[in-house]
Amino acid sequence: MPDKSKEQTNEQPGPRPILPIFELQPTPHLVGSKCPSCGAVYLDLKRLACSKCGGTGPFLQIPLSTKGNVWVFSVIHQSFPGIKTPYITAIVDLPEGVSVKSTLVDVDPEELQKNPKMAFGMAVELVANVVAKDRQGNDVVAFQFRPSA
Amino acid sequence: MRNVYVLGTGMIKFGRYPTKSVPELGAEAALEAIKDAGVSIQDVELFASGNLFMANAMIGQKILQQIGQTGIPVVNVSNACATGSTAFREAFMAVASGMYDVTMAVGVEQMGKQGLLGGGGGGSDPAYSTEGRLGSGLMPAVFGQAGLEHMRKYGTTLEHFGKISVKSHKHATRNPYSQYRNEVTLEDVLNARMVAFPNTLYMCCPTGDGAAAAILVSEDKLKQFAAGRKRARVAASILTSDPYTDRDLTLPDVSTLTRRAAKKAYETAGIGPQDVSLTELHDCFATAELVHYENLGLCGDGEAGKFIDEGGGMHPDLGGKAPVNVSGGLLSKGHPLGATGVANICEVVWHLTQDDRAKQRLVPNAKVGMAHVIGLGSACTIHLLTV
Numbered sequence: 001m002p003d004k005s006k007e008q009t010n011e012q013p014g015p016r017p018i019l020p021i022f023e024l025q026p027t028p029h030l031v032g033s034k035c036p037s038c039g040a041v042y043l044d045l046k047r048l049a050c051s052k053c054g055g056t057g058p059f060l061q062i063p064l065s066t067k068g069n070v071w072v073f074s075v076i077h078q079s080f081p082g083i084k085t086p087y088i089t090a091i092v093d094l095p096e097g098v099s100v101k102s103t104l105v106d107v108d109p110e111e112l113q114k115n116p117k118m119a120f121g122m123a124v125e126l127v128a129n130v131v132a133k134d135r136q137g138n139d140v141v142a143f144q145f146r147p148s149a
Numbered sequence: 150m151r152n153v154y155v156l157g158t159g160m161i162k163f164g165r166y167p168t169k170s171v172p173e174l175g176a177e178a179a180l181e182a183i184k185d186a187g188v189s190i191q192d193v194e195l196f197a198s199g200n201l202f203m204a205n206a207m208i209g210q211k212i213l214q215q216i217g218q219t220g221i222p223v224v225n226v227s228n229a230c231a232t233g234s235t236a237f238r239e240a241f242m243a244v245a246s247g248m249y250d251v252t253m254a255v256g257v258e259q260m261g262k263q264g265l266l267g268g269g270g271g272g273s274d275p276a277y278s279t280e281g282r283l284g285s286g287l288m289p290a291v292f293g294q295a296g297l298e299h300m301r302k303y304g305t306t307l308e309h310f311g312k313i314s315v316k317s318h319k320h321a322t323r324n325p326y327s328q329y330r331n332e333v334t335l336e337d338v339l340n341a342r343m344v345a346f347p348n349t350l351y352m353c354c355p356t357g358d359g360a361a362a363a364i365l366v367s368e369d370k371l372k373q374f375a376a377g378r379k380r381a382r383v384a385a386s387i388l389t390s391d392p393y394t395d396r397d398l399t400l401p402d403v404s405t406l407t408r409r410a411a412k413k414a415y416e417t418a419g420i421g422p423q424d425v426s427l428t429e430l431h432d433c434f435a436t437a438e439l440v441h442y443e444n445l446g447l448c449g450d451g452e453a454g455k456f457i458d459e460g461g462g463m464h465p466d467l468g469g470k471a472p473v474n475v476s477g478g479l480l481s482k483g484h485p486l487g488a489t490g491v492a493n494i495c496e497v498v499w500h501l502t503q504d505d506r507a508k509q510r511l512v513p514n515a516k517v518g519m520a521h522v523i524g525l526g527s528a529c530t531i532h533l534l535t536v
Contacts, residue, residue, distance in 0.1 A: 018277055042398070052393040071396065072301060074293030075346035076285045080268060089284030091294060091400045099399045101284040113346050120301045132276035142282045 015139040018131065020045055022143045028128035029066055030143060032098055033059035041098035064100075066126040067148055068092040070119045071099060075109045088112060092124055092145055105129070106146040123148045153244045153383045155534065156251075156366045156374055157186025158495040160506075163328040163359035163483035165261060171203055172211035174360040175257035178488075179216055182253065182362035187374050190217030193364070194249040199226045199236030199256035200487040212255060227487075229524025230433065231388075232256060233361065234490025238530060240365050241386045250367045256491035257360035264356070267291065267525075289345035289353055289434065291525065294400055296347055296436025303451040305439065307347050311338040312457050313435040314351045314480055320464060321477025323509040326492075328357050328483030352435035352480070359485035361492035381501040381518070381534040384418035391527040403437065406529040407444040407521065414519070414531040415446070422446035425533075426515035427500055428471070429493035431523040432478040438462075445521060445531075447471050465513060475500075475510050493520040494532055501536040 017023065021030050021043050032041045037055030041062070049056045073090040088104040104119070105127065112119055125148035132140040159181025166174060175198065183190060190213075198209025204227035213223065228235040233256025240252040267288040268280040280286060299305045315335050321327040333351055341349040371380060389410040394402045415421055422445060430445060432438035439453045448456035448471075456462070456471075463469020476482045476496040479489060497518030499507035520532045 018279065018282060040393075051398075072294045072297040072400070073346075074285065074290045074297065075343070076281070076287065076290055077343045077345065078265065078289070079281055079285070079287065080265065083281035085281075087281055087285070089290050089294070091284075091396060093396075097395070099396045101286075101399045103282060103284050109346075113343075116297060116300060116346075131282045134274050134276040140276045142279075144283075 013136070013138055015130070015141050016134060018140050018142045022141070024128065024141060028126060028141070028143065030064040030100065030126070032062055032064050032096065034062050036060060039097070041096050043098060043100060062096065064098065065095045068094040068124055070104065070122040070124055073104060073112070073119050075113055090119070090145060103144045104146070105144050150245045151247055152368045153241050153365050154368070154371045154380045155363050155383065155494070155498050156188070156371060156380055157182045157364040158362065158498050159185060160326055160361040160492055160495045161359060162326045163357050163485055163488070166259070166358045167261060171200060171208055171257055171259045172215055174259060174358060175208065175212040175255045176215035178257065178360035178362040179212055179253065179255050182364050186364040187376070188251065188364060191219060192251050193219070193253045194221055195240065195243045195252040196221055196223045197226060197236040197239040197252065197254045198223065199233040199254065199490065200258060201227050201229065201232045202258065202260070202486070208257065209255070228528045229526050230431065230484070230486050231490055231522045231524030231528040231530050232487040233492070234494070234520065234522040234530035234532065235388060235528065237363060237491055237494055237532065238386045238388055240363070241383050244365050244367050250370045251364065253362060253364050254491055255360065255362040256488040258485035258487035259358045260356040260485055261358065262356065265289065285345070287345065288525070289348055291401055292434035292436050293345040293348050295403060295440055296434070299436070299440055299453065303454065305454045307339060308335065309454045309457050310347055310352055310435045310439060311335050313432070313438045313462070314338045316463050317432065317474055317478045317480040318351070319467065320475050320510065321481030324477050324482060327477040327481050328355055329477070329481045348434045348436055354433050354479040354484040357483040357485050359483060359488040359492065361488050361495050363491055363494060379502045379536060381498045381536050383532060384535045385414040385531065385533040387414045387417065387531045389529045401525055401527055403523050403525070403527065404440055404444050406527055407441060407523065410529045410531040411445045414533050418533045418535070420517060420533070425517050425519050427475060427497065427512045428473045428519040428521065429476060429478070429496050430473055430521040432474055432480050433484060435480065438473065438478070441521065442473070445519065447473070464510065472512050475512060490522040490530060493522065494534070497534050501534055
């Protein structure tokens with residue numbers, strides 16, 4: 001399997017994904033690795049073996065869907081210094097059978113607390129948001145989710 | 150496997166001890182256990198020390214440097230929040246196997262006013278840190294989501310979670326070893342500052358310092374040292390790790406490994422949940438306690454809300470049934486990580502042996518006690534003790 005993980009110290013200036021499993025081109029999407037024996041999918045491109053069946057691959061790198069459904073969430077009101085609160089953390093199930101954790105945006109945290117059921121099963125789509133600038137001055141881009149149309 | 154008994158226990162009040170060192174805190178609990186057992190340090194043949202935040206500091210040896218360097222084997226254990234109970238299990242296995250007759254386990258932690266645990270990521274450049282950008286890895290977030298999973302499946306309400314905190318605080322008023330001993334109302338709990346929905350401040354355990362110790366012996370040594378005193382037997386000592394489940398790598402699954410441990414513990418002891426007189430379970434958050442009622446079989450799946458509404462978990466003195474965390478639990482008694490697993494075994498033992506240290510809260514006619522711990526990452530221990 002070609003190692004597509006990105007080095008954060010890439011020579012070319014420009015936006016950087018926050019994690020190697022996030023690819024910005026041609027359009028922002030997540031990539032996973034799939035066990036050829038049992039089909040388990042991991043958000044990890046350097047797996048040596050499958051923790052579900054023990055198979056040793058070789059793992060197939062697959063693009064993941066940009067649409068999914070919220071399984072559960074929490075609204076974080078107390079975090080580390082410098083992190084703005086509140087924010088919504090959500091577990092999103094993707095159709096490939098893997099779940100991903102990220103921030104849910106474009107939803108009012110207070111409204112969600114009043115009516116938590118509105119998030120259960122909510123259809124969401126991936127959105128690429130610039131969250132910081134790294135030491136080289138490049139934009140750091142995170143994958144987040146928002147309610148899909 | 151030989152029968153193993155808890156001959157002596159020791160525990161310091163959980164709280165904050167900024168002027169004391171970790172080995173000093175551990176030594177205090179160890180000395181109390183030695184005194185309670187009626188043995189001397191020369192009788193102890195193996196020492197298992199549980200400490201998480203100084204896992205590289207040979208805390209076990211440092212405790213012996215305070216209470217007696219007899220040259221015995223020492224094992225230093227770290228297993229997240231299950232650190233202390235895993236150390237206890239090491240001491241148990243040493244006796245059960247027949248290799249040793251008298252062993253000691255000490256769990257100790259000093260957290261001070263350390264804040265939130267978990268989160269992080271990003272390596273050397275904070276621009277790549279993930280907390281708040283890719284959701285949250287903080288412990289309150291993980292267990293908030295575990296509670297919402299239950300809400301999603303079964304319609305559990307905020308009041309159900311809140312009632313657990315009310316119960317914990319009420320129980321703790323009768324435990325002098327508890328870090329917090331203030332009573333709170335359901336209104337107080339639900340109106341408290343939100344930490345991570347649905348857990349408000351009073352639904353989250355505090356950080357703090359503490360230590361607890363236990364001395365385990367074989368049947369022969371029990372006869373030699375117990376001198377007719379009632380002592381509890383370790384009927385099951387189970388440790389599991391998280392098996393593969395669909396979302397475990399994204400949202401730690403604290404239920405499956407607990408269910409597996411409970412099943413194995415009941416089978417090993419030859420009893421069922423209906424036989425358990427009292428349970429000390431891992432209520433790091435109110436939401437965690439609720440899901441563990443079902444995981445441990447104290448009620449059926451989806452029935453935890455009803456269980457709470459009917460007084461489940463409350464001390465019988467206070468009108469409850471199937472008492473859970475009569476010590477105040479992690480929510481009120483405190484959760485100094487390495488100490489927790491040994492401390493909840495102490496609590497169970499005290500009820501089974503009508504120890505004066507629990508005289509204000511003894512569960513009447515207690516015959517079987519269960520001590521459950523989860524270390525996130527994950528490890529689960531369940532100990533069943535009987536008299």
